[in-house]
Amino acid sequence: MIRIENVSKSFGGLQAVKDVSFEVAQGSITGLIGPNGAGKSTLFNIVAGLFPPTSGRIVLDGQDITGLPTHELFHRGLVRTFQIPHEFSQMTVRENLMVVPPEQSGENLFNSWLRWGRVREEDTKVLERVDEVLDFLEISHVADELAGNLSGGQKKLLDLGRTMMTDAKMVLLDEPGAGVNRTLLGKIREAIRRLNTERGYTFCLIEHDMDLISQLCDPVHVMANGELIASGPMSEIRQNAEVREAYLGGGVSGHMGEDA
Structure with a gap:
């Protein structure tokens, strides 16, 4: 559904995203993870039309949407949420x-x-x-x-609700679990799963909660220092030495959703 092709983004002398390529298949729940500063949100902003890439292109349903403004992408069925909800x-x-x-x-x-x-x-x-x-x-x-x-978790549910009020084909979720208690996190997880399985929504989500990623996402893509360093099922991602190094400097694995 979405194809990201060799996308890079520079801000002055800082290269925030470096030649990233991957696909989000129709009907999937695809995860995008990585340590803080990895370039994940910058990539989301490029896909969502908040600013253009320095190089590369974005393809939605076979059509090049690179650099199209957010409101036009909205009408094409591409919707983005934010880590901090933007409710009225x-x-x-x-x-x-x-x-x-x-x-x-x-x-x-x-x-x-x-x-x-x-x-x-x-x-x-x-x-x-x-x-x-x-x-x-x-x-x-x-x-x-x-x-x-509303509580933080209720605002995240409201964000999902606003997505449901559109004719969304592709939803970019930015940290739906951030600042949410475990009870509401379970509701958010099940809502995403049901929207995917029952209503055909395609999701790509950024998340730091590795348990949530494990429960929802396949495949998972990992970014570090602006680059894509690994892709695959979460069972493989957890064992990837480069991913462990990026997150932990080779330390304990608890941050990857396992017991240390």
């Missing part, structure tokens, strides 16, 4: 979901005045979809809560 804090959870679908008739003042029947019909369909998303993610009990009052 003074709007309710329900309202946060309602504003996501693009090109709603009610956004046009002319339609609001003269085509109110059409606007009302669309709003009814959006609300039905919102209720379905709330139920799927098991957050109906906070539907009318201000989004800014």
Whole structure:
């Protein structure tokens, strides 16, 4: 679905991403891991259109999307979330979901005045979809809560919900487990798994929780110092000497999701 071809990115004299190539297959949950500063988020930002690569290209469903702006990629079904959720804090959870679908008739003042029947019909369909998303993610009990009052884990679920309000084909998840308690992390894990298996969402996710990566992802790609250093199933990644060195300087393996 996504093909990253020889992508590099430099900021002045700093090369943040160096000739990285890999694919995210349709229907997969692909992991992208590496120590802090490895270039993972920079690569995500390139794929998501936040800035162009210095060299290389990005292909989505056979079409070159290199350098296309985020809003155009959104309409092509490519959605990105962030490590720190970007909710509308003074709007309710329900309202946060309602504003996501693009090109709603009610956004046009002319339609609001003269085509109110059409606007009302669309709003009814959006609300039905919102209720379905709330139920799927098991957050109906906070539907009318201000989004800014949610816990970190609930905000991550809301991020997934906003993704569900689009016609997303490919979702880039940036640390969905960061700052989340274990109970809600389990809900997030199962929501991602169900969106993948039941609804056909393709995911690529950055994550530092190796247990979450192990439970969800195959394959896993590893970056260090801007370069791709390993790819494969997590069982192989854990045993890779170069990966261990990148994370730990050759030390204990606990950070790789194993007992030390």
